[in-house]
Amino acid sequence: MKLAQYIVQRVFAYFLVLFVGITITFFLPRLMPGDPINNYISQVQARAGQSLSAEAVQQLRDSLAELYGLQGNLFTQYINYLKRVVRLDFGPSFTYYPEPVSEILLESMPWTAGLLLTTTLLSWLIGNGIGLIAGYYNKRRAAAVLEFIGIVLYPIPYYILALVVILILAYWLGLFPLSPTFLPGPISWNKVVSILYNSFLPALTLVLAGFGWNVLSMKALAIATKEDSYVQFARLKGTTDRTRMVNYVFRNAMLPQITALVLSLGFIFNGALQTEIIFSYPGLGMTMRAAAGAGDYNLLYGSIVITILSVATAALVLDLIYPLFDPRIRLGR
Amino acid sequence: MIRLENIVATYTTHRGQVHAVEGVNLEIPDSTIVGIAGESGCGKSTLMKVLYGDIGFPLSLSSGKVDYGFVNDRGEPVTTENIRDEWFRRISYIPQSSMSSLNPVMRIRDQFVDFPATAGRKKEVLAQVRSFVQKLGLPPQAIDAYPHQLSGGMRQRIMVAMATFFQPEVILADEPTTALDVVVQKSILLLLLDLQKEMGNTILLVSHDMGVHYQITRKMLIMYAAKVVEYADTDDLFQQPLHPYTLMLIHSLPTIGDDRARHGLPGSPPSLWEMPQGCRFAPRCPLATARCRREEPPLKEHVRGRFSACHYANSVPELKKTLEAGPKLSEINVMELMAEAERDI
Incomplete structure (x- = not known):
């Protein structure tokens, strides 16, 4: 086996492992019971009482879905997710909102x-x-x-x-x-x-x-x-x-x-x-x-x-x- | 001449001490190839260790010493005491497993010059090594390779090159060709033979292969249960052995054109822990008498230059005749033999 062939094989394996790993990270949380958006909304509702209108709830739901990257069906979500990972863009942190996650990690x-x-x-x-x-x-x-x-x-x-x-x-x-x-x-x-x-x-x-x-x-x-x-x-x-x-x-x-x-x-x-x-x-x-x-x-x-x-x-x-x-x-x- | 004086080599084990070589007295003439043969555990490898001066726990020399018959750089005679300083200068060693005797992560040329014999003149030595390996049928670039890039035969040639490059007086070869196929085996042995003729070294060759001994060696040393039982010129020894053990060792070899049934040697050698009294071969010997079981035969010169440790060395030729008169393979009824064997079970 030549050295070049060896290197190509390793680099290929590297990208394959990354792809599989990142894919698993995407699907694993989606297999868990419960929905983060519902969780969040019920938290907000609990704090705000029943004062939120159905319309406001829907608006909140949409903006949260966008924030979490949960719009569209599973496939669209997956493609969007991959695109963001390539740019190392993980969205804003919730705790340090609106600081982007990548900046916190970089720090x-x-x-x-x-x-x-x-x-x-x-x-x-x-x-x-x-x-x-x-x-x-x-x-x-x-x-x-x-x-x-x-x-x-x-x-x-x-x-x-x-x-x-x-x-x-x-x-x-x-x-x-x-x-x-x-x-x-x-x-x-x-x-x-x-x-x-x-x-x-x-x-x-x-x-x-x-x-x-x-x-x-x-x-x-x-x-x-x-x-x-x-x-x-x-x-x-x-x-x-x-x-x-x-x-x-x-x-x-x-x-x-x-x-x-x-x-x-x-x-x-x-x-x-x-x-x-x-x-x-x-x-x-x-x-x-x-x-x-x-x-x-x-x-x-x-x-x-x-x-x-x-x-x-x-x-x-x-x-x-x-x-x-x-x-x-x-x-x- | 290499002189061995009453060598007793002892292993210390958890069961106590055991003598793997006991009372060996020998004189090995210069520029001779001596073959050493015997069953596993007879002490031939231990004798090689003693000859090489590789003595360290658990092996120790309880008595005796080896006198190599040459002097070192300071003019002192070289013996067991100071032979270590001459390793790979005056005495060298060809190991059995060439496959695993080279460091897999070092180039061969670096392994040629990393010991004291080459200190301070590595460049010069490497240039000479390059032309030397060519003489041994290897391309000069072979020494730039890593061990795994060479074939088994090439690697064994490298081992031979290492052992002979410094033109040592003595070369010890412990089954140097066991791991190789017969064709490569022959070429390596012929190479060793050529180099020996040119340089005049003394070679001690351990092998299980009596055919190799017959072709290569000038003298033979037969060992049995830590003792030398016969020591003679190879031709004489093969033609007319003077010890029943040697006879039976040779007689077990098949020869082309001779279809007589072969006799294996019945039984197995005694344990070093429980040596029988008297002759150690007596329990397996067809000539053994009450005297053999009582009295240990010393290694004696029966005919000029022919040493044997047997009370009845003179009867061995007759035993040979009896064996040779044995039935031919074609005359043996195999079915009968099998039926007999079944009855025994």
Whole structure:
């Protein structure tokens, strides 16, 4: 199989997945019992008593149908919906009316992306580094200590870890603020410093919570890989431990780990709800939670589509960068 | 000359210690191809490990050492103690599974120069490797490929190239052609033979295939239950074995034009945990007597250059004659045999 053919196949699969995902998001809520317009109108009526005329109700019904994109039959609705998704237009948010959903998402996205991108990459690097050493030297005492770090960190529930970190570093030692205060205004040196300083605690907890898994899985992979015949043969050639650990064990064992990394990068746009709540961090997770709580369908739709988009894109990126690491895919069988 | 002095190689397991090679004394002349044969578990792979100096938990050398008969860069004699420093310079190894012995994510040329033997002169070495693999019947670009791009035969040629490139004194080959089909197998063995003639290395070849041994090796070493039972020139050994085990090993081979019924070797080798007293082959040996079950026969030079560990080495030729007088396949009534087998069940 040629590389070009491979790429075309992946890109095609990417658009197919997007299409199917977005279609499901369209149909799923319509299978639910109840009608959002009736819900809303009965809420309004309950608040206003019986004073609304039938005409006014009908007017309200029409304008709501337009707002929600519910005019016409199912097919027209579907086509309209697809058109809007392509333009990333999810209509106005109900809770922050009349601010468009896309603008709200755009505002919170950089916060989430910045925090989670950095911490996911960091915990991957640290976790796999520790896991590799622990796995490669698995018969030594020091390696058991390294693995112990992973075993201890991995099962701690995130909120407990976060609270302990806040308690020690923010409350007792007072090194970091209890809740962040970001400087307003345009990007400046001071603003960057304040963002870094205020984001340190949430970032630290995310790294700590994330790398335990990487340690454990990389260790298991490294132990299995180092028994493979090509590593044993490299040993009999007289290669150094360093060469074998990096070029032989790591370069082979990292392949499944890269898959895990890129997939977790895809879920970044779901935000880290717990982190954002505990640290009052203005990210996508908070936005989505608010949307779900307030019945803000448009905002919820927008967040879900963004999630589908980012997970699928991450998978595509993975497929496209994988050949760089594995020549068997790059050059075909 | 490689000298093995009373080698005892021991595995430590959770059940305790077990000797996989016990008391092997040998002298292997330079520039010779020596074949090692024996059933699975007889200790041939362990003997290869000891020869290569790859000794580490759970394998240990309880006694003895190997003297390789050459000196290292500092002028010290090379023995088991310091052979590791000579890996892939003076002694090299051809593994059984060429398919999986190359790192799938590294180009072959990078795997040619990532060990100490090439330190500091990688470019120069690679240029030489390119012309060297051509001599081995590979295109020079083959070393730019990744392992999966080459066929099994090409990969095994790469392994042979790696093992021979530095012109080592000793090459160990552990079933180097088992994973290949017969045609490729033959070309690889002939290649190895050619290179050996040119460079004059000593090759130790482990194989289950007695045909390979017959064609390739100059001397043969037959092992049984952790011991050497016979050691002789290949031609002599095939013509007239001096140990009943060797005889039966050879006699189980079919020959074209000879339709006599073949006899397998009855029974199985003893467990290393429960060695019988006396000769270890006695329970399966047609010549065994009370003396064999009491007294272990040492490896003795019966005829000049022909070593056998059997009290009755001189009776083996007669046993051979009896076996050869066995019934022809065409004379055996198959229906009768089957009926007999059914009765036994």
